[in-house]
Amino acid sequence: MSGIHFGHNHTPYAPEFRPTAGVRVPFAWLAPEWKLAVMLTLVVGTAVMPLAWWYWHVGAGVLLLTVALSGRVALKPLLWRVLWLLPFVAGAALAAVWHGPTGPGWPTVAARGGLCLLTVLIFAAVTPFGALPGVLRRIGVPALLVTTMALMHRYLFVLVDESDRMRRARTCRTFTPKRRFGWGVNAEVIGRLFVRASERAERIYLAMCARGWK
Amino acid sequence: MEMTTPALAVDKLAYRYPDGTVALCDVGFQIAAGECVGLLGPNGSGKSTLLLHLNGILPDKPGSAGTVSVQGELIATANLETIRRQVGLMFQDPDDQLFCATVEEDVAFGPSQLGLPKEVVAERVRSALAQVGLTGYERRTPYHLSQGEKRRACLAGVLACEPSILVLDEPTSGLDPRGRREFMALLREVPATKLIATHDLEMVVEMCPRSIILDGGKVVADGSTMELLDNEELMLAHGLERPHSLHHLRIDEPFFWKPPQQPGR
Numbered sequence: 001m002s003g004i005h006f007g008h009n010h011t012p013y014a015p016e017f018r019p020t021a022g023v024r025v026p027f028a029w030l031a032p033e034w035k036l037a038v039m040l041t042l043v044v045g046t047a048v049m050p051l052a053w054w055y056w057h058v059g060a061g062v063l064l065l066t067v068a069l070s071g072r073v074a075l076k077p078l079l080w081r082v083l084w085l086l087p088f089v090a091g092a093a094l095a096a097v098w099h100g101p102t103g104p105g106w107p108t109v110a111a112r113g114g115l116c117l118l119t120v121l122i123f124a125a126v127t128p129f130g131a132l133p134g135v136l137r138r139i140g141v142p143a144l145l146v147t148t149m150a151l152m153h154r155y156l157f158v159l160v161d162e163s164d165r166m167r168r169a170r171t172c173r174t175f176t177p178k179r180r181f182g183w184g185v186n187a188e189v190i191g192r193l194f195v196r197a198s199e200r201a202e203r204i205y206l207a208m209c210a211r212g213w214k
Numbered sequence: 215m216e217m218t219t220p221a222l223a224v225d226k227l228a229y230r231y232p233d234g235t236v237a238l239c240d241v242g243f244q245i246a247a248g249e250c251v252g253l254l255g256p257n258g259s260g261k262s263t264l265l266l267h268l269n270g271i272l273p274d275k276p277g278s279a280g281t282v283s284v285q286g287e288l289i290a291t292a293n294l295e296t297i298r299r300q301v302g303l304m305f306q307d308p309d310d311q312l313f314c315a316t317v318e319e320d321v322a323f324g325p326s327q328l329g330l331p332k333e334v335v336a337e338r339v340r341s342a343l344a345q346v347g348l349t350g351y352e353r354r355t356p357y358h359l360s361q362g363e364k365r366r367a368c369l370a371g372v373l374a375c376e377p378s379i380l381v382l383d384e385p386t387s388g389l390d391p392r393g394r395r396e397f398m399a400l401l402r403e404v405p406a407t408k409l410i411a412t413h414d415l416e417m418v419v420e421m422c423p424r425s426i427i428l429d430g431g432k433v434v435a436d437g438s439t440m441e442l443l444d445n446e447e448l449m450l451a452h453g454l455e456r457p458h459s460l461h462h463l464r465i466d467e468p469f470f471w472k473p474p475q476q477p478g479r
Contacts, residue, residue, distance in 0.1 A: 153315070154314070154315060154356070155309075158309050203307065206266065206271050207305050209271050210269050210298060210305075212299070
């Protein structure tokens with residue numbers, strides 16, 4: 001099965017954010033720098049253009065749809081993720097009820113926010129994360145920030161795997177109804193995970209020092 | 215007999231953790247160039263702490279005593295770069311050591327830190343990956359490698375710095391029998407001085423003519439692997455056990471495998 005797929009049932013995190021290993025990259029001919037530039041232009045443009053300039057928004061929408069279809073990005077999960085915007089749209093609608101139509105109305109928030117979110121999601125789907133640190137370094141983002149981001153990406157999945165193992169181990173020995181002790185146990189697992197992450201960070205630092213990190 | 219400079223010399227080394235726990239106490243030994251030595255001991259005996267001292271990572275703060283010399287040079291803040299170039303340290307958990315996004319970047323990390331030109335770094339990466347049999351894995355992410363491949367990638371990262379001394383912490387833990395055997399074969403081919411901290415006593419029997427037993431932060435025995443590991447009383451007293459292979463052989467038997475002559479000993 002080809003294409004980029006979102007939201008696999010058995011993974012708690014999206015495959016497109018996972019480290020890429022031999023995965024087909026849509027639009028591989030386009031340098032990640034250009035993908036980043038197009039993404040930023042679309043996001044900033046959509047955020048600042050008045051809605052009266054409808055041809056910008058329609059154009060952006062058509063471009064995104066074309067990219068998503070030709071890049072074979074799975075559309076259903078993509079649209080599900082756009083629903084993350086719902087609380088903000090609801091907030092704008094509630095604010096309008098309270099204060100009257102002084103700020104941007106909920107249709108504006110929905111349209112602009114939806115387009116911006118779609119742009120970022122499609123960019124993430126067609127750009128391997130591994131290419132980003134190099135791009136950010138080349139455009140002058142501070143090296144420490146880029147290194148921190150790359151390390152976070154590298155170890156996010158190790159941590160998620162670790163939390164999965166802890167969850168499984170906990171489930172194996174859970175004999176009481178979930179509702180009674182669920183929160184307490186969850187808090188304990190999160191705390192334990194935090195401690196393990198700190199210990200791992202210390203070991204990673206030592207491993208970096210061992211190979212000459214200055 | 216002419217005295218040769220040992221590759222590694224540890225003298226009266228002591229270390230106490232910030233919480234006051236004594237990790238190492240009066241540890242001393244020497245390892246000649248080309249030797250392959252096993253470092254044995256129960257969990258918590260101070261093996262990993264000792265290994266961190268050999269690369270100059272510990273002590274990071276006052277609280278330690280004693281000295282460590284590498285090729286006759288005392289480890290000090292001023293010469294840490296030279297020391298880390300000479301001593302390659304492989305950590306117990308490959309996920310701690312493979313911190314870059316791709317295998318290629320990770321193997322290139324050490325040589326880049328040495329300030330080598332890009333072409334030299336690329337050549338070292340190519341050569342190290344070929345040495346460990348991971349040619350073609352350059353763009354792979356460490357997250358997707360098997361445990362055995364991760365170990366080999368770690369070794370490539372260390373070898374790319376061209377160290378003269380290899381210090382390995384539990385190199386075969388978590389490996390399946392084939393991965394373990396392949397990794398041991400790889401290690402045998404590396405012509406560096408080796409100190410291997412491990413619980414894999416069968417590997418020690420096969421690879422290390424000499425062993426050092428550490429317990430409670432102290433060196434409790436240092437000598438021929440066969441003699442130490444065949445001493446059941448000593449093994450049991452220090453949380454170890456006589457390897458299975460030695461149950462079937464007696465070291466005084468004429469057909470028993472004899473360890474190769476150690477250089478400089």
